[in-house]
Amino acid sequence: MYITSAAVVTIAAVYLTLLIPETKAATPQIISRAQWGARAAKRRSPNLTMHPAPYVVLHHSTGANCDTQAICQLRIRGFQNYHMNSKGWADIGYNFIVGEDGNIYEGRGWGKQGAHSKPFNNKSIGICVIGDYTNRTPNTAAVQAVQRLIDHGVSIGEIKNDYKLLGHRQTWQTACPGNSLYTMMQSWPHWAPAA
Ligand SMILES: *[C@@H]1O[C@H](CO)[C@@H](O)[C@H](O)[C@H]1NC(C)=O
Numbered sequence: 601m602y603i604t605s606a607a608v609v610t611i612a613a614v615y616l617t618l619l620i621p622e623t624k625a626a627t628p629q630i631i632s633r634a635q636w637g638a639r640a641a642k643r644r645s646p647n648l649t650m651h652p653a654p655y656v657v658l659h660h661s662t663g664a665n666c667d668t669q670a671i672c673q674l675r676i677r678g679f680q681n682y683h684m685n686s687k688g689w690a691d692i693g694y695n696f697i698v699g700e701d702g703n704i705y706e707g708r709g710w711g712k713q714g715a716h717s718k719p720f721n722n723k724s725i726g727i728c729v730i731g732d733y734t735n736r737t738p739n740t741a742a743v744q745a746v747q748r749l750i751d752h753g754v755s756i757g758e759i760k761n762d763y764k765l766l767g768h769r770q771t772w773q774t775a776c777p778g779n780s781l782y783t784m785m786q787s788w789p790h791w792a793p794a795a
């Protein structure tokens with residue numbers, strides 16, 4: 601069949617017009633550092649050396665979960681204090697933190713090297729789900745928040761389209777993100793069996 605190039609362009613334009621609104625991820629609300637009461641970082645975090653990030657690394661915090669914003673914020677301030685005071689890091693180690701309240705909290709944010717997954721810190725976005733997921737999976741609100749955050753990162757060019765999703769244990773000798781969450785995440789989009 602003969603199709604003129606003008607017809608092809610028209611068809612492609614109509615197709616894209618129909619496609620884009622469906623695939624564009626809705627902008628999720630992200631609780632800012634000011635909102636959760638973050639301390640100022642000791643130093644500016646360096647930029648990622650690979651940008652957009654080719655990897656997303658998932659963590660659990662271990663310890664208690666939280667299902668209200670007030671308690672989640674309390675936990676996150678605790679992580680930041682621990683990372684800055686005990687570990688001597690410049691700031692909270694994660695790029696983002698997610699709670700079972702369904703909220704996404706800003707850590708170091710987009711485009712920045714975290715301190716969460718040596719030697720992947722300079723090429724990944726590190727997301728921590730608050731709680732211990734050794735013997736149970738995070739609730740639906742937390743799982744959906746992680747997915748919304750990743751989709752948003754892809755849509756704004758902060759995470760590569762063909763990113764690989766890894767559990768922390770795939771990059772370092774650790775049980776993180778817990779057996780149950782690690783099993784669960786293997787069915788998520790872009791999970792990769794090897795880095
Ligand atoms: C880090 O990235 C930001 C945003 O892309 C850019 O404005 C800034 O110049 C970069 N800093 C360095 C040290 O490369």
Ligand SMILES: *[C@@H]1O[C@H](CO)[C@@H](O)[C@H](O)[C@H]1NC(C)=O
Pocket residue numbers: 649718719720722
């Ligand atoms: C990224 O970090 C790794 C390990 O920490 C290091 O070997 C590598 O050279 C870094 N890449 C760049 C481009 O800085």
Ligand SMILES: [Zn+2]
Pocket residue numbers: 658659660716768774776777
């Ligand atoms: Zn971890």
